Amino acid sequence: MAQYKLLTPGPLTTTDTVKNKMLEDRCTWDDEYKNLTQAIREKLLTIGMASAREYTVVLQQGSGSFVVESVLQTALSDEDHVLIISNGAYGERMIKMAQVMKKNVTPVCFPYNETPDVNVLKKILERDDSFTHIAFVHCETTTGILNPIEEICEMAIQKNLKVILDAMSSFGGVPINIPALDIDYLISSANKCIQGVPGFGFVIAKQTSLELCEGNATSVSLDLYDQWKSMNIDGKWRFTSPTHVVAAFRQAIRELEEEGGVERRYQRYRSNNTYIINEMKKIGFEPYVESAFQSPIITTFLYPNKTFEFQDFYKYMKERGFVLYPGKLMDKPSFRIGNIGDLHRTDFEILIKIIKEYQMMKGEEV
Numbered sequence: 001m002a003q004y005k006l007l008t009p010g011p012l013t014t015t016d017t018v019k020n021k022m023l024e025d026r027c028t029w030d031d032e033y034k035n036l037t038q039a040i041r042e043k044l045l046t047i048g049m050a051s052a053r054e055y056t057v058v059l060q061q062g063s064g065s066f067v068v069e070s071v072l073q074t075a076l077s078d079e080d081h082v083l084i085i086s087n088g089a090y091g092e093r094m095i096k097m098a099q100v101m102k103k104n105v106t107p108v109c110f111p112y113n114e115t116p117d118v119n120v121l122k123k124i125l126e127r128d129d130s131f132t133h134i135a136f137v138h139c140e141t142t143t144g145i146l147n148p149i150e151e152i153c154e155m156a157i158q159k160n161l162k163v164i165l166d167a168m169s170s171f172g173g174v175p176i177n178i179p180a181l182d183i184d185y186l187i188s189s190a191n192k193c194i195q196g197v198p199g200f201g202f203v204i205a206k207q208t209s210l211e212l213c214e215g216n217a218t219s220v221s222l223d224l225y226d227q228w229k230s231m232n233i234d235g236k237w238r239f240t241s242p243t244h245v246v247a248a249f250r251q252a253i254r255e256l257e258e259e260g261g262v263e264r265r266y267q268r269y270r271s272n273n274t275y276i277i278n279e280m281k282k283i284g285f286e287p288y289v290e291s292a293f294q295s296p297i298i299t300t301f302l303y304p305n306k307t308f309e310f311q312d313f314y315k316y317m318k319e320r321g322f323v324l325y326p327g328k329l330m331d332k333p334s335f336r337i338g339n340i341g342d343l344h345r346t347d348f349e350i351l352i353k354i355i356k357e358y359q360m361m362k363g364e365e366v
């Protein structure tokens, strides 16, 4: 089978050593497996620079969205009011979830190529003092924009709001000091910057906040509080867990440590992202997001001209081992290049070389 390099923000290209951990079958009630779960929970605290005195980790079956939904289900009581910020599809998804659950939610939307304006947020919060929570996305994978986490968290501290952060596509790849930012719930999943395979996500939660959430959820499977209480006893998941995925994730964390931790991984991502953008600009591809807001995770490029056909380009690239990611903008034709996963400078040098060959073949300017 051909091994494609996935230039997508998860599922992504994993190492053979991560994949190999899935060749063994494991029992969910066995001590060895429960200890694996406990070790992962401990390691995730370290990655988030949090201590076990203040924070706890809950793992949850499903893709990342299931975990976002479980946090909204569990963290918000009938008395709470959440301000959900959006500048992309994942912010919009959170808004939709909260609305479907009939939580008390106020959405605030910004253009996809702009970061949330904290002055606008402050005005909303000043007009209405019923807000208890604020929820937002760190790296909006829709465009690759990186939202100003420090500014928004600082405002949340001033306004005494609990913070729900979708750090799905940034945690493990961008340093985040959870206690310093006073985040109440940080959400991420196995198949993003920690470079595992898909199947579960996790929440790093402030214990004093989660402790107050008993009975909030109107769903059994997505009740994060119950999942926590059960998992906290000895590492046993409530229902069947993705055992192979969990074992692979433990290995992925080991490899993050071997790489030198989050800071080093961030440098690799950042340097490769900068390389891609610089090289793409030279051959006529403009990034959609301003460089000051560009995340090191994924980049949206606009079509270089009117004759550009993404399907044709996609096919050409796939035949040569690279899988690109279609765009998600409403107004402008675009595509995306992700650079997280087990991908290195040489991979991107080859990528750029193939893109140049494609342009030569099409007779476009180089």
Ligand SMILES: *Cc1c(COP(=O)(O)O)cnc(C)c1O
Pocket (backbone or CB within 6 Å): 009, 010, 063, 064, 065, 066, 068, 090, 137, 139, 140, 141, 166, 167, 168, 169, 189
């Ligand atoms: C990947 C991702 C999610 C979760 O998506 P799933 O398809 O459910 O795994 C949520 N938010 C962001 C910002 C993401 O990048």
